[in-house]
Every structure is written in C-alpha cells, then in structure tokens.
Amino acid sequence: MAFGAFQSAVASGTPSSGAALAQRKSPIALLLLLPGVLYLLLFFLTPLLSLVLTSFQAPIPGGFAGEYQTAFRWENYSVVVETYGEHIGRSFIYALLATSFALIISYPIAYVIGVKLRAYPLWQALSLVLVIAPFFISFLLRTIAWKQIFADEGLLMSALKGMQIIPGDAYFTGTPAAVIFGLTYNFIPFMTLPIYTSLEKLDLRLVEAGGDLYANPFTVFRKITFPLSIPGVLSGTLLTFIPAAGDYINASRDFLGSTDTQMIGNVIEANFLVLQNFPAAAALSLLLMAAILVLVSAYVKRSGTDDLL
Numbered sequence: 001m002a003f004g005a006f007q008s009a010v011a012s013g014t015p016s017s018g019a020a021l022a023q024r025k026s027p028i029a030l031l032l033l034l035p036g037v038l039y040l041l042l043f044f045l046t047p048l049l050s051l052v053l054t055s056f057q058a059p060i061p062g063g064f065a066g067e068y069q070t071a072f073r074w075e076n077y078s079v080v081v082e083t084y085g086e087h088i089g090r091s092f093i094y095a096l097l098a099t100s101f102a103l104i105i106s107y108p109i110a111y112v113i114g115v116k117l118r119a120y121p122l123w124q125a126l127s128l129v130l131v132i133a134p135f136f137i138s139f140l141l142r143t144i145a146w147k148q149i150f151a152d153e154g155l156l157m158s159a160l161k162g163m164q165i166i167p168g169d170a171y172f173t174g175t176p177a178a179v180i181f182g183l184t185y186n187f188i189p190f191m192t193l194p195i196y197t198s199l200e201k202l203d204l205r206l207v208e209a210g211g212d213l214y215a216n217p218f219t220v221f222r223k224i225t226f227p228l229s230i231p232g233v234l235s236g237t238l239l240t241f242i243p244a245a246g247d248y249i250n251a252s253r254d255f256l257g258s259t260d261t262q263m264i265g266n267v268i269e270a271n272f273l274v275l276q277n278f279p280a281a282a283a284l285s286l287l288l289m290a291a292i293l294v295l296v297s298a299y300v301k302r303s304g305t306d307d308l309l
Helices: 002-011 017-055 075-116 121-136 139-149 155-162 176-200 204-212 217-228 230-245 264-274 278-303
Strands: none
Touching (some): 075 230, 075 264
C-alpha cells in the first residue's frame, strides 16, 4: 500500500519529501551566504570600482596638487606604462627569480618533513614549527633584521672583508641580489607548506612499488613523487609569486633596496603618499592586477590544472 502511494506520487509529479525539504531549506542557504556577499560588495567590489574611477581622473585646471576631477582620461594608463615600464618589468623578474629560488629551497624541506619524517611524528611536528615560526614575527621586523645583518659595517660584512673574501668596498644592501634574497626568505613558508601538504598525503606504497619494479630513486621521484606533488607546487608558486610581484618593503631604500631596485609597489606607494598622483597610482594598481591575473591564468592552464582557478 505504501509502495502504491509512492508510485502514485511519482506518477503525479508530486515532489518527494526530500526534495520538498531541500526547497524549504534553500532560503536558509541564501541567508547564510548573505553576510559573505555583503562583505565582498563592501570591501572588494566597492573599492575596486573606486580604484577604476580614480584611474581615469584628470587634474583640475589651476587646482592644487592632489586635486582631481571625474573624467575618462585613458591616457593615464599609457603615461604610467611609458614612465614606469622598467619598474613593472623589474617587479616580475624579481618575483620570478624569488619564486624559483624559494621552490628550490622549499621542496627538499617539504620532502623531508612530509615523507622522511612521517615515521617520527615528534620531529615532524618540530620541523613544521620551525617552518611556521617566522610568521610569529612581523614581516617588517624580519626585513629590518636582515638589513642589519648585511649592513656594510655589520658583523657579517666586516668579517668577510677582514678575511679578504670580498673586496673592502663591496656592499650587499641596495643591490638586486639583496632584494631577491629578501623576497625569497620572506616567502619560503608560503612555498613550503602547500608542498608539504601534498607530500604528506603521498601514498608511500606507490614509492615502494616503484622500487620493487627496479626503478632507481631518481626515476621514482621523477615518475611518482614529483607528479603527485604538483598541486602543492602550483599552489606554492602562486602564493609566492603573486605577493612578491607587488611587494614594496624589500625593494625600498629604507630596507634592502635602493633607487635602482624600486619595484612597482614602491612606485604606487610614492605616487599615492608622496606625489599625491592618485590616478597614476590607481592605474598602476589595476595594471598590476591585470598582469598577474593573465600570467596566473596562463600558468595554471599550461600546467593542466584549471580547477585551481
């Protein structure tokens, strides 16, 4: 009898109790999404729209510095590209080098923690704490510390000069190498943790099977370990490259950089806070966002992991 009632309900197109329950719950799901949507509207879309409008503003004729009016001056983009093209190119070169060095350093660390120390939970936990420890100290303070270490009169440089390992007039701070070093150091945790997460989930039986089939360790790594860790590598490179391209602390003259190592972040800061050229700063910010979006999209599609987008 119950089965007959079910058949008649299906035949008549009456929704089942489960479907009806899902329909009744749908407004609740929308209400739960409402705070997140409002947050994005207020703190992402609204500032982004304001940034776009600011990038097209024009100076007020006869006005003071920092006074602009609403306009559609698209020339702002061509002007900033012509003026700061070198800074834009330098930013992406520095970010690419820092990402590459961070990957070279971080992958062995993540491999040891995620694979070799899996049988020793205590040592694995302590190693993870050492990787995460820099997060407990301000990004700014860490950069200042390296500036003091590499200072011309600092202990390290003085010792190297005293041992005649480097010339007496050599210096490190204010060079591209110092900026790339600072970027690499500060973003190593962002590279290590995603790779560790992928390697920690690696089924070691696959590695053992490769050895049982007489593959040497390098072939096992190339054919099994590394391909299975590619999602972590992609996540780590994105988490490193994107903030490194917009960094302005390491390349600043007050820290590890100089006038010749300025990146696009330093130019945006100078135009916004010092020169009060708000349209130029907004145009540079949008160009940086667009360039990163294009590069990241091409990188992810090239790697065959479109689901990361």
